[in-house]
Amino acid sequence: MSVNAKYPLILASASTRRRDLLAQIGITPDRIEPADIDETPNKRELPRGYAKRMAQTKAAVVNASDNDNFVLAADTVVACGRRILPKAEDKKTAASCLKFLSGRRHKVYSGICLIVPGMGMVDRLVESTVSFKRLVPEEITAYLKTGEWNGKAGGYAIQGRAAGFVNFVSGSFTNVVGLPLFEVSQLLKGNGYKW
DSSP, rough: OTTTTTTEEEOOOHHHHHHHHHTTTOOOOOOOOOOOOOOOOOOOOOOHHHHHHHHHHHHHHHHHHHOSSSEEEEEEEETTTTTEEBBBBBHHHHHHHHHHTTTEEEEEEEEEEETTTTTHHHEEEEEEEEOOOOOOEEEEEEEEHHHHTTTBBTTTTTTTTGGGGGGEEEEEEHHHTTHHHHHHHHHHHHHTTOO
């Protein structure tokens, strides 16, 4: 049953990247409503649980103001083991992340959450593995000048120049970019949203 003729889709994200990714598969949200939440990890919180909690919280906050919509929220986390890497808001943080990721494998987790009108919340967790080559200081310096790191989990954007650092990816590539499109499309279709 298609219910989206009656219920619009709200994307609970300020990310233009997520909007662009949805557009790749033909989805244009009816509204964009970023959720203003505290994104500080809880003490001893593991990356998987953190990604799911952030997506659920974002969806719930946006849904609280108007619950007659599909609400799609996501959160992407870059992690090494139990360590959650920050979103890089300055060059120092980005440089620290890139030095830490140099020569290592890491995980990218995306929590995705969909609130379905009249049915409640459904969610998924998507995991990808990424490996970086060993970076020399000059590569890090050159990458910092691009500004691509700004606001990115782990201080890099795989869809940009950082692609040259990646020697291995396992799992969803679009998950690493910021929204796992296959899983999102299946979640929407499976819960009555057609486009």
